[in-house]
Amino acid sequence: MSRLAKERYAVMIEKLKRSGLKSTPQRLAIMRVLSENKEHPSVEAINKRLQKKFPGISQATVYRNIMLIKSLGEVLEIGFAGGGSRYDGRKPYSHPHVVCLECGKIIDPELASLRDMTREIAAGSGFEIKSFRLDFFGLCPACRNRK
Amino acid sequence: MSRLAKERYAVMIEKLKRSGLKSTPQRLAIMRVLSENKEHPSVEAINKRLQKKFPGISQATVYRNIMLIKSLGEVLEIGFAGGGSRYDGRKPYSHPHVVCLECGKIIDPELASLRDMTREIAAGSGFEIKSFRLDFFGLCPACRNRK
């Protein structure tokens, strides 16, 4: 477990305790997966990952716990129009993503020119900005070569 | 009908003819709404707008024609995780939006710092970038005051 994963897991546990809700094995395992997994896993991927430790864990349980963790502010939901949301428990705040249209791979890119965008938008539109979503869609290196 | 609306409508008609498909009254009316409407209308909004001219027009017809126009590359779909996609027939290419979390209003902001973002992402990630999606979420001036 990496330094970041440990820290993320600890924060989730802390928030869970403060909320007064229960620490079930399934819940803790889901938090662990979200803390460790860098692939921006889907509900299906998380469920699959947990089948070893919890054979027969319900999809409903995964959905419910992700909802809870989201309400605690400890996971970022990356939703798409057609369904199949992806989750980022390591950086639970707005940040850009690059999505492969072919294989679904998602990475967190560097983006220096992001700096003052939100400020610029707020100033120009009069909106009070709470969050943003920035996705780039294309073909990852592997899928480019495969063509 | 504004200059832009006329032009957008003409382009859609042109592409439609080149595709060999039929020019039905419903189809033309949907193109007209997409060309004129600046509110990034939803399917429901488009349908409502058309009820005057086409009482009883089917939701399915609106969905189908939007799909067609999208395949012609003449409307931008702004989809959201929970459904309720919005459509922009005036700027059918990637551009940023500001979305009000309260009333659903969507505007097209100015954003100078957008410039070389796509290029920067492509260079840094190795992806071949095809499109992007940039949304800012917050409260519009009207909804801010209402609080």
Place this chain on the structure above:
DNA sequence: TCGCAATTGATAATCATTATCAATTATGAA
């Protein structure tokens, strides 16, 4: 004017997500 493929309206099907509910379990007090 005809013939036919495309289109429409009505409606059923799909599918990810959410809600429901009986059985089980975590947790704090005695």
Place this chain on the structure above:
DNA sequence: TTCATAATTGATAATGATTATCAATTGCGA
């Protein structure tokens, strides 16, 4: 440690936007 009880789970039904299906209608070229 045992109990009481509210929270949680697993199974499954419900939801709701979007898509597919199909018989009847219509645009359009010959």
